Amino acid sequence: xxxxxxxxxxxxLLSVSFVVADSLNTTKSPSYDQEERALEVLYALTSGKSxxxxxxxxxxxxxxxxxxxxxxxxxxxxxxxxxxxxxxNNLIGQLPLEIGYFSHLQNLTLSNNTLVGxxxxxxxxxxxSLIYLDLSHNYFTNISSLSRCNLTNLQHxxxxxxxxxxxxxxxxxxxxxxxxxxxxxLSYYPSTVLPDFIGDFTQLExxxxxxxxxxxxxxxxxxxxxxxKRLYLSANSLTGTINLSGLTSLQVLYLNLNFLNGSIDSxxxxxxxxxxxxxxNQFSGTISESINNLQKLTLLDLSQNPFIGVLPxxxxxxxxxxxxxxxxxxxxxxxx
Numbered sequence: 256x257x258x259x260x261x262x263x264x265x266x267x268l269l270s271v272s273f274v275v276a277d278s279l280n281t282t283k284s285p286s287y288d289q290e291e292r293a294l295e296v297l298y299a300l301t302s303g304k305s306x307x308x309x310x311x312x313x314x315x316x317x318x319x320x321x322x323x324x325x326x327x328x329x330x331x332x333x334x335x336x337x338x339x340x341x342x343x344n345n346l347i348g349q350l351p352l353e354i355g356y357f358s359h360l361q362n363l364t365l366s367n368n369t370l371v372g373x374x375x376x377x378x379x380x381x382x383x384s385l386i387y388l389d390l391s392h393n394y395f396t397n398i399s400s401l402s403r404c405n406l407t408n409l410q411h412x413x414x415x416x417x418x419x420x421x422x423x424x425x426x427x428x429x430x431x432x433x434x435x436x437x438x439x440x441l442s443y444y445p446s447t448v449l450p451d452f453i454g455d456f457t458q459l460e461x462x463x464x465x466x467x468x469x470x471x472x473x474x475x476x477x478x479x480x481x482x483x484k485r486l487y488l489s490a491n492s493l494t495g496t497i498n499l500s501g502l503t504s505l506q507v508l509y510l511n512l513n514f515l516n517g518s519i520d521s522x523x524x525x526x527x528x529x530x531x532x533x534x535x536n537q538f539s540g541t542i543s544e545s546i547n548n549l550q551k552l553t554l555l556d557l558s559q560n561p562f563i564g565v566l567p568x569x570x571x572x573x574x575x576x577x578x579x580x581x582x583x584x585x586x587x588x589x590x591x
Contacts, residue, residue: 300349300351302347308326326341355381382406385406388406415444416443434455475498481503490511493513531549532554535559553574
């Protein structure tokens with residue numbers, strides 16, 4: 256009887272331990288059910304049955320944990336969704352307001368789909384843990400009206416290559432507090448001027464602003480971006496002279512297809528440059544021998560500018576492409 260009692264006690268003790276352990280493994284965040292519903296809305300409004308990689312949700316007596324979806328990443332303890340990556344997954348339709356319900360989300364990647372219409376940026380601005388946001392290569396045509404977003408942890412922001420039309424929301428004002436940004440691409444988002452506070456984004460390593468309709472001059476504050484490696488300002492209506500001598504880390508500079516003028520002498524100190532495209536502007540004067548300071552250049556395009564004088568004696572050992580057509584330069588080409 257004594258043995259039997261001890262055995263029973265051990266069994267009971269093990270049973271209790273099992274229940275406690277199982278309970279710990281299935282502990283869910285208070286937001287788990289809300290996030291599940293938000294995923295269901297996202298799936299329904301973006302033609303989920305046509306997705307390349309589809310989801311199956313819980314139904315009836317069948318329980319399916321959305322943390323097991325291949326495009327979803329949850330934290331290990333409570334099942335909070337921290338990443339949604341649905342790039343190139345054939346999403347078709349509108350992005351729902353419920354996209355702002357994922358309060359722990361750090362990565363939202365919805366690029367290369369067919370998301371249309373209204374971009375609920377004010378809802379996305381609720382995702383204060385967000386570090387990485389990529390909505391590029393979609394078909395958004397409008398954006399929610401707001402003055403400021405408080406995504407202070409954001410490091411990557413890309414809404415390029417959409418179909419935005421006439422927009423009253425100033426996207427630079429919206430992201431003004433996101434001073435930890437390292438990558439920013441706003442290409443094809445209509446805007447007016449490059450603001451002076453662009454110099455506050457001192458962590459930027461890549462800045463791409465193609466085809467935005469930017470006018471006016473390039474602000475001097477841009478020189479504060481000493482970490483910047485890639486600067487693309489092509490195909491705007493920028494005017495005035497340039498002085499970018501403070502961008503000492505710059506490796507790629509594209510200023511082509513603007514109305515910039517004056518000398519390019521300030522660029523000769525950017526010794527890390529590998530690609531330099533100044534084509535189709537109004538730069539003038541001579542091309543100095545100091546261009547040979549740019550020993551890492553592989554691409555140099557100075558075409559369609561009113562440069563004058565004799566070509567310098569080029570000593571650029573890495574150069575692979577040189578474009579000089581439609582200038583007023585004379586002298587022999589550096590190589591055949």
